[in-house]
Each structure stands twice: as structure tokens, then as C-alpha cells.
Amino acid sequence: MPASHSSKAYRGGRRPHEPAVVVKGTWATAKQSFRDLFRWQQRVVITNSQGETYEEWQNPPPLQNPFKLFALLSAKQWLYFFVGFYAWTADAFDFHALSIQTTKLAKYYGRSKTDITTAITLTLLLRSVGAAIFGLLGDRFGRKWPMIGNMIILVGLLQIATIYSTTFQQFLAVRSLFGLFMGGVYGNAVAMALENCPTDARGLMSGIMQQGYSFGYVLAACANLGVGGATETWKTVFWIAAGLSIGAGLIRLCFPESKQFLEAKKSGHKITAGDFWGETKSMLAREWRMCLYCVVLMTWFNYYSHTSQDSYTTFMITAKELDSAAGTRASIWMKVGACVGGTVVGYLSQFVGRRRAIVVAALVSCCMIPGWILPEGERSLSASGFFMQFFVQGAWGVIPIHLNELSPPAYRSSFPGITYQLGNMISSPSAQIVNAIAESHFVTSRKGNRVEAYGPVMGIATVIIALGIAITTALGPEKLGRHFEEAGPAGAHSSDANAHLQEKTADVLSLAESKQGQHSTANEVEHKV
Template sequence: MATNNERADPIAQGTFATAKQSFGDLFKWKQRVVVTNELGESHAEWQSPEKFKNPISILMLLSAKNWIYFFVGFFAWTADAFDFHALSIQTVKLASYYHTTKTEITTAITLTLLLRSVGAAVFGLLGDRYGRKWPMVGNMIILGLLQIATIYAQTFQQFLAVRSLFGLFMGGVYGNAISMALENCPTDARGLMSGVLQQGYSFGYVLAACANLGVGGEVETWKTVFWIAAGLSIAAGLLRCLFPESKQFREAKAEGHHISAGDFWEETKTMLAKEWHMCVYCIILMTWFNYYSHTSQDSYTTFMIESKGLANNGATRASILMKTGACVGGTIVGYLSQFIGRRRAIVGAALISCCLIPAWILPNTEAGLSASGFMMQFFVQGAWGVIPIHLTELSPEAFRSSFTGITYQLGNMISSPSAQIVNAIAESNFIRNQSGELVEAYGPTMGIATAIIALGIAVTTALGPEKRGRSLEAAGPAGANVHHHDVEKGLDAGSIAESKRMSMAQVEDSHAERKAES
């Protein structure tokens, strides 16, 4: 399609050339985009950013069907987070129940994080091959059943075995939920909806924390929280049964496309050969991001209790407010990314979080820690709010589910020891609190680590690519884009393009003749 935009230099080739071009583009208000016409010919041009729009008008762009897809994806992601945090916020109860240490209980968390990448690969590829619907249905129902199995684990060894399986199935949720929710959203709404969607994870934490407060502190009450988690997961799976597949999979089925295993793996190998640089970049980015969230939040409750002297209930309330800030920040920064760009939104939020670190760790009261925790997570999760749509737009077209899920979960796997690293350093170093007593140095440890990570995110994002506004509907299921017919006819790419030009010319001539006759 012809446009009046200024032509730009082509997208650079090579790692260093691409990084140099990306960094320079960050300081240009217009965005360099690749435009493809009806003949398959591409060129780069400068496009002006979208004008700011009222969030209400953006929400009104979604049809009832768009809202259904989004809500199901958000619900699945929230249930997934509730499942995970049902364990992490009840470590003390579980340690008492199984007569072991809190450190041993956290082994289950590490195993869960390590195996999530396996589930992301399995269910992501199933989602790209067969559609988002049934892999998600099976995934969520099995997750719920594994939560129930955890309740009936009699020994600690059985508990670890069930949680390992849980991690495998938990890893499959993100890719299918994110791709289904966003690929069915209007393009102009994707930034805002990405911010809301990502905070399903924080919302799941808030719900789990509220459930934990509601059931009380008795040891056996951990099972009640797990029953609630199981109900949410199974409900998400059953809800997904009620609604149709995503548009591109319905269209491929209606057109009678038969995708063989050979077609699927052929396209997968072609994609990996072409996009492996992007895969590596996104894994590095997601490693930074997962360290960012885990380092700034996992030990914060412990920090408030051990270093600041807050009671358990006060620390829990402050943690809930902290995650509320995450929900608000993710939504707002995700919305802004639609207009200022994905990378500018991430870099800005990361740098602001660096500036907030002193105010984050220095207060000594519950009110002060609640307020500073709210603002810190506003920007930490604000940067995170851009990730679902940023990853989706960077993904190879036909592999959005597997690409987003695997890169996210591999980053999670690499960052899995983050909490243990923070705890080990903090417990080996001491500072004096406001009363002059020696306490474990959680504040300085988290502050220094978070500053390093936030700067790493800013630099990595500034040197990386961006494809804001990219079409998500063009490619069909993985394997449906293998051009067997062209190969069988012995046509090379140039012949195919020439054939398309001739066809377009014939159409234009026909239109001209009709106009002349009239």
C-alpha cells in the first residue's frame, strides 16, 4: 500500500549495526517501520506516532467478542499466579505441616520455576500448531487437579514431586493466554490491554494474599487456599471451552488447510534459522525482567519484618498495597507505550525506578513502606506492562504462543535463584536499624541489585528492536505458511513476485477499461 511517509534507510543487518540503529532511533520521535505492499515488496519508512487518545475511547474499540477473549486470557493468567503464590505466601505453614525448614519448602518454588520452560515449549507449540483453545483448556484443568493433588501429598517427597509437575503445566499458560488475548484486540488498544493483562499476575498475588489473611494463621488452613486456587484454574479451563478458536485458526480450518507434521517442523526450522538472533535477544531481555520483579518483591515482606520490625499483618498489608501499585502502574505505562513507543516506555519506567530506590528502602513505618512500595512497583510493573505486547510484536508471526511463552519462561528459569541470592547476601551482611540494633542487610542488598538490573533493562531495551503496531492477523497456524505449490511449479521468489505484479496490472487494466466504457 502506497503512503506519503518519508522513506527511511533499510533495517540494519548484523548485531552491532542493528543495535546502533535501534539506539539512534530511540531519540527520533518518528518510528522506522517496514511496510509491505500487496505484491510482497517491502521498504522502511518513518511513521509519526499515534496521537494520545482517551482510554475510554480505546476500551470502546473492543467488541463483545474481543472482551471475551481478553477476559478469558486475563482470568487464566490470574489463576496461574494465584496457584503459584498460594505456596510462596504460605511457606511458614507448609514448613510446619511437613516438619521441615522454610528453605526446604522454597525448593518447591525453584523446581516450579525451572520446569516452567518445558511446559512453555510443549503447550506453546501445541497452541501454534492446533490453536489456542484446547491446549489452554487441558492446561488449566490439569493445573487445578495438581493443586488438589498437592493437598493430598502425604510426605514432603510427594509434595516436591507434585510441585515439579505443577511447574511443567504452569509454564504453558503464559504463551497461549497472552497471544489469545492480544491477537484478538484492535491494534490501537493493544498497549493499554497489554498493561492490564500483565497485571493479572499481580492481581493473582493480591487475591492469594487476601485469601491467606482470610483463612487465618493455623497450619492446616494452607489447604483451603489451595482449594480456592484449584477452583479458579478449573473454572478458567471450563470457561475457555465455551468460546471459539482465534480468528486465524478458524479461517485456516474453513479454507481446508491440512497441516502435516512435516509442514509444521519445516516452518519451525525455517523460523529458527531466520529468527535465532531475536530469540537470543528476547531471552536476555526476559532474564533481566524476571530478575527485576523477583529481586524487588520476593524478599520485600521479609525485609519489612526482619529489618524494619513490622508485624506480620502489617507487612502483609504493605505487600498488598505494593502489588496494587503494580496493577495501576502496569496499566498506565502499557497505555502510554501505544503513543510514545514500547522501548521508550520501558526505558523510562526502569530509570525512574532507579531514582526511587532510596525512598523505597529508607522508611521505617508501615505507612512509609506501603507508599514507597506502591510507587516502586508502579514503575517496575509499569515496565512489565509493556512486555506482553512487545514480545508478541517481536515474535515470528506464526509462533506467537510458543515464542512468547518460551522466551518468558527461559528468562524465569535463569532468574530462578534470585530470591536465594538476595537472601544469602543479606543474611551474611548486617547494618544498624533506627534503634541501633544489628539487622540483616536486606535493604542495601535489594537496592543495589535492583539498580543494576534496572540499568541492564534500560540498556538492553535501548539497543533492541521494536515493531509497534505490527499486524498480528496475517499469518495462519504454524505449518500453514509453507509454499508447496510454488515449489512444485518450479517458481522462484522473483517469478512469484512477477506473477503477482502481472495479476495486479491485469486487475488495474480491467478497472480502467470499465471506467472508460462507463
């Protein structure tokens, strides 16, 4: 273990504990990760004053007052967090403006609800492409301008284009483009919000950040409730979504670039495209297993959220026979539970560990499923939806910081965004699958009517998915306490290496010229003699 340590290496000022052995090999690492869950101490990543990292065992720190954790953030860090949270909220509002109005859109275009959910599938399918493009642009050129271009030019204007889609084919085409550019928001927003958060506050702020997604749903549901149940009112909700997205881009315009890029610019870094792609290839060669693991994890997680929420309003209106207003109110309470759960579990993950928090939340959500789909009436469904999403989004609340800690430090914009959206792409048919199976199977409602089997389909699918999350997380890695806030931009290492090589080359050439000059002088002296 390195002898020299910086003060930032210890949480709560504690001295180092027992060094943690890191095994090699995929299967050996999985077994070690599973055993770690049952050990009271936590495996923590330590960075010493020379920038070297290693792992050691530390006792879980005591729970801290969340208001003290809030106070750790400076005013500037709060502003950056707010902008990232707002952009993610607007992004979620844009997405849910469609999912909560499936019934309206089906009537407007004269299609089935399953046909309308094709737009959700296309949106999710193409988000990974946008995540790759704008995430890499964010790591290459900074977080600012890719996010501004996303929110104003692309997401906001494409929401307006959706309103003017007169045919179902135009509607699908616009939503496909919308998904392409929507995918670039998450990585840049999360990196901007969390990359400079103090280490002890990361879990809490991660939980709050992720709930921008649920908060966007609440706002979209409130907007849908406010405009009423008439078919044409879906357009008003989309106008609101466009205004929020454009507003997010305009607010981001007022703030400077992230700290790491400003410092790189001041230090004279000149990162070429070759430097960037060279370091990217090297990173992929080293971290391909981590990349694959995170894609699998995010596939489970995206199935988790979309299966349990995208068709929930339709479930309450169709299977539980509530009217549109009652179904929307129950959906709002469901997502309020998500906001609370994500914040609470994200906060607890700082002290019990990221993986333990995810595993426990996923297993508890399994136990909640009968109470989630069996109740009748608006009040009961609102309460059961609240507690179900408390644990579903509680597990999700750990994900932003967990992905940031697992990602290579120089790729905190592209890595979380790409892995998240690849998971979205693979899980893209989730709403369509639920609707298709539910519409082809029927159960008897409380009133004795034959209704579509949304409850059993959503319940069985969510059990399978939650167990998949628990197992995948239990066997996966964790980088609790990892310091990434001082990492330079992608390509900086290659740039430094090239500069060092050029400096060495120049020294060699200078030495050679000096020796050649000395040799020439000696020849002249000999000639004169």
C-alpha cells in the first residue's frame, strides 16, 4: 500500500483500515463482489497524493444530517446541479408527454394503443445513437454547447414538429428523430450536475438528480390533468414540453464551461482528434468488460422503469376503470413516491454502499407487487403506486453516481450516457410488449366487465426484471469513494505523452547538433594546424 496519502483519501477523517485484495478474472471478481455484500466493512477506492489508487476496507460512516451535506456544496456547485437537474427534468417531460397521453393519441390518429407505443419504442431505440454522438462531443469539446444544441435546436423544435404531424407516419418519423437527439441529454446533464459534488454528498445528490426523471413525469401528468381529457388537448402538453426544453438550453447558455475543460484550456492543452480517439481506443481495450457489464445493468434498469410505469395510466383507465382525471392523479402520486424514494435510497447508498442499496430496493419492490396491482379505487391505487415506485426509483436513485464512479474518469459524459441509452435501446420494446400481451389477454374487473390484463402482465414482468437487477448488481463491481473530479478531458493523456515525446525528440536533436558543431570546430582547428 502506498505510504503517502492525501487528506482527501479518507472519509470523515478516519485513518486507513485493512488493504482490500483485488482479484483478477471475471468469475473471480463476481464471486468476490457477492461476498463483499455480506461484509460489514465497505471496499473503498483511495487516491493518494501521487494520484495512485488502491482499495481498502473501511467501516461505514455514520449517517450525516442531509442539510449538512447540502451545505457542502458551494453556490456555484448548486447552480451547476440545478441546470443539470432542470435539463434532465425537461427531457423526462418531453418523453412522458407521449406515454401519459397514449389513449388520446390513439383516438387522434385512429390507431390502437399498441400502435401508439411504437413511437415510444422508436424513441428509446434511437436514444443510444444520440448518447454516443453528444456524449463524445461532450467529452471532446465540453458539456456546454452539445447540451445547448440538444435542448434548443433539436429537442424543443422536434416537440413542435410533433404537434404539426398530421399523419401517423409523420408522427413516427418525428418521434424517431426526437429519440435520436433526446439521447444526448442524460450524459451531459449528469456529468455537469455531479462531477464537482463533494464526495460525501454524492449519494444524496445522485438520488435527487435521478428524480428529475420522475419529477418530469409529475409535471407532465399535472399538465395533462390541467388541459382536460379532450382528444385535441395532447397538443397543449407538447407545447409546454417544447417551452421547457428551449428554456433549459437558454439557461445553460448563461453558464461557463465545466471546470476540467477551463483548466485544460488555461494549462495550454491542445488535444487533437487523434489524441482523443487514440485515448478512447485505449480505454475501450482496458475497460470493455466494464462497458459490457454497465450495458447489461442498464438494460435491466430500463426494463424496470418502463415496464412498471409507461402503461400504468392506461392500466388504471382500462383495467381499473377509472376516469382520465382519476388515473392521472394516481399517476402523480406514483411519481411523487418515486421522487421521495430515489432521494432517500440515494442518500442511504453513501453509507450502506451503492450495490447494497440497489439490491435491497429491488427485492423489496418484488414483495410490493401484489399490493401494487390488486387494489381497487383511486385512493388505494395511489397509495400502492406511491410505495411501489418508492423502491423502483429508489434503486434508480443510486444509478447516476454509481455509473459516474464506474466510468473511466475522462469519459464521464459519454460513458454513463452511452451505457444508459444502450440499455434503453435494448429495452425499447418494453411498453409495446406489455400493451400487446395485455390487449390479447383478459381478466374480469371488479364491476364484472371483461378488461385487458394489464395488471398480471406488468406484475409478472416486473418480478422477473427486479430479480435480474438484484442478481446482476450483486455480482458486479463497485467503486465507492472514487475521485474523478480532477480528471482532465479525454485525450489529455495522449496530448501530454505526445508533448513529452516531442520534447525528448527536440532534446536529442539539440544534443546531436551540438556534437556535430563540436566535431566541425575540431576539424577546422586541425586543418589550420
